[in-house]
Amino acid sequence: DGTLHIYETATGKAMPDSIAHVQYPTAGGSAAWNVDGTGIYYTRFPRKGERPDADLNFYQQIYFHKLGTADTEDTYSLGKDFPRIAEIKLEASRDGKFILATVANGDGxxxxxxxxxxxxxxKQITQFNDQIKLARLGRDNALYLLSRADAPRGKILRLPLDNPELANATVIVPPSDPVIQFMEPTASALYVGDLLGGPSQIRRFGLDGKNETLIPIPKISAVSEMESxxxxxxxxxxxxxxxxxAWFKVASGKIEPVKTALVNTSPVSFADIEVTxxxxxxxxxxEVPLNIVRRKGTKPDGNNPTLLYGYGGYGISMTPNFDFTRRLWFDRGGVYVVANIRGGGEFGEDxxxxxxLTKKQNVFDDFAAATEYLIKQKWTRPEKLALQGGSNGGLLMGAMITQHPDLMRAVVSAVGIYDMLRVELAPNGAFNVTEFGTVKNPEQFKALYAYSPYHNVVDDTKYPSILMMTGANDGRVAPYHSRKMVARLDEANKSSNPILLRTSSSAGHGxxxxxxxxxxxxxxxxxxLFAQLDMHAKK
Structure with a gap:
């Protein structure tokens, strides 16, 4: 449960203003300054007595707070007609004259x-069915919109702020093969961050969408943020x-990025690691892309301990990332693989x-295909293969355990969803209906029941070694999913492999x-993983 605090930037001193319940696991909180810095617009959940107790962590709205006053004097600004599962993000223009509110209809x-x-x-600019996925305030009195309407990989529109009707927007970057992920306008150019099935690229355009230029970045890398x-x-x-x-800078009118002093460092070298x-x-x-990371010279002989990671949901893309603790994995001869399966956004909205919804089984089929490919190409074999996922990726792990228990030796599943018939009953479950569907819809119920991991555990089945992890303070996925799934698997398991539950009172969703x-x-x-795959440090 988040409280908004305000600090004086020059001194770091906390100001007396404090606003409670601006965020909750059901929806993050957001705030933006007004034009003269005398107050802030912020997200607010209902107070006790304003709605039934069951709705106090829903119906997020926008309120205004004047500095130096009590939050009881704050005034309503927008949101009474927003859906129960609204999630709001606020952004102010550089000159403070405009506030942009992006309202998500749950997590779909x-x-x-x-x-x-x-x-x-x-003024409402777009509606949920307009398929506008992102909006950014420019410095040229315009609003830039990322649209997926008739463009599943994205196109960019420019809308003048002096007449902000969506019908007045013009296409300046038409759809093409790259998937447009985000954009950053400057006073003279528009930078576009694209996805190429997982890795990124950056293009620069004029504000009219002309003079396209490719900005070179490292291969098989991900651009996670852009700021002008x-x-x-x-x-x-x-x-x-x-x-x-690391943060890189591209000067105005230049092409080559220059690495800045803003860099993360690693205590260990990855100079001997390669990716294909x-x-x-x-x-x-x-065709499902696999990012295969291993020590140079690793031979595909079927003996490599391999960890395959996947997610496959909410349009979230699995992009390259760095974790120095993987050095422990590589030093024991391990291969690390990330699968860009359907359900993500690697190739756009399609x-x-x-x-x-009813096509969720495609996610599990893609991941199964990835495991079979790694085995067929002799990167590993079932006895040396482990799978890992969390949250929606935990659902993926549950489906792999129940649909393909013989394809792997071990599974690590964190904060997963396993009972798909009851997930929407939890406070945050309502936000997932737009992604998974609801039991109230006959066709969606049929699909949910067909793959729900908890309902597809079969007695006397030889299941792989399993470690399920949950936190007692998880406000997004109720811990009971992991607890009941482990109990059911342990009851049904005919193998000697361990079925373990790790729970912590000092953890939540991550x-x-x-x-x-x-x-x-x-x-x-x-x-x-080291124990189950019989892994030892290489000398």
Whole structure:
């Protein structure tokens, strides 16, 4: 439960203003300054007595707080007509004259946008069905929109703020093969961050969409953030499987990025690690990219301990990332693989929609195809293969355990969803209906029941070794999913493989977990995997 605090930037001194219940696991909190810095617009949940107790962590709205006053004097601004599962993000223009509110309809990837102008009134710019996935305020009195309407890989529209009707928007970057992920306008150029099936690229355009230029970045890397500066230069954060994150600067009118002093460092070198991308054939003639990370010279002889990671949901893309603790894995001869399966956004909205609602089984089929490919290409064999996923990826792990128990030796599943018939009954479960569907819809119920891991555990089955992890403070996925799934698997298991539950009173869904707890979690994961795959440090 989040409380908003305000600090004086010059001194770091806390101001007396404090606003409770601006965020909760059901929806994050957000705030933006007004034009003269005398107050803030912020997200607010209902107070006791304003709605029934069951709704106090829903119906997020926008309120205004004047500095130096009590929060009981704050005034309503927008949101009475927003859906129960609204999630709001606020952004102010550089000059403070405009406030942009992005309203998500739960976690399914549909958004509406509202604009607060100098006249003090809100205007709705887009609706949920307009398929506008992202909006950014430019420095040229324009709003830039990322649209997926008739463009599953994205196109960019420019909308003048002096007449902000969606019908007045013009296409400046038409759809093409790259998937547009985000954009950053400067006063003279528009930078576009693309996805190429997992890795990234950056393109630069004029504000009219002309003069396309490719900005070179490291291969098989991910651009996770882009920020423009007042001198029209661009800062972007880039990370790969072999290099920790670093911020690069592209000067106005230049092409070559320059690494800045803003870099993450690693206590260990990955100079001997290499990455290649290969493709597994799944059902429906779908080619699934696999990012295969290992020590240089590793031979595909069927003997490599291999850890395959996947997610496959919400349009979230599995992009390159760096974790220095993987050095422990590589030093024991391990191969690490990330699968870009359907349900994610690696190839645009069609890729996402092919793996949600009644098509969720495609996600599991893609991941199974990835395991079979690694075995067929002799990167590993079932006795040396482990699978890992969390949250929605935990659902993926549950499906792999129940649908393909013979394909792997071990599974690590964190904060997973396993009972798909009851998930929407939990406070945060309502936000997932737009992604998974609801038992109230006959066709969606049929699909949910067909793959629900808890309901597909079969007695007297030889299940692989399993470590399920949950936190008692998880506000996004109720811990009971892991507890009941472990109990059911343990009851049904005919093999001698361990079925383990790790639970902690000092952890939740992951965000905000203390470093000490994260170290303990990693220690337990690696210990479990090393033991199950019989891995030892290479001399």
């Amino acid at each position: 990837g549909d958004f509406a946008h509202y604009l607060l102008g100098p006249d003090g009134s809100w 500066l007042d001198d029209n230069s661009l800062l972007f954060r880039d990370v790969s499987y072999t290099e920790p994150a 991308r290969e493709f597994a054939s799944s059902k429906g003639d779908t 890729w996402h929609k092919a793996g949600n 965000i905000g977990t203390a470093l000490s707890e994260r170290i303990k979690q990693l220690s337990d994961q690696y210990s479990f």
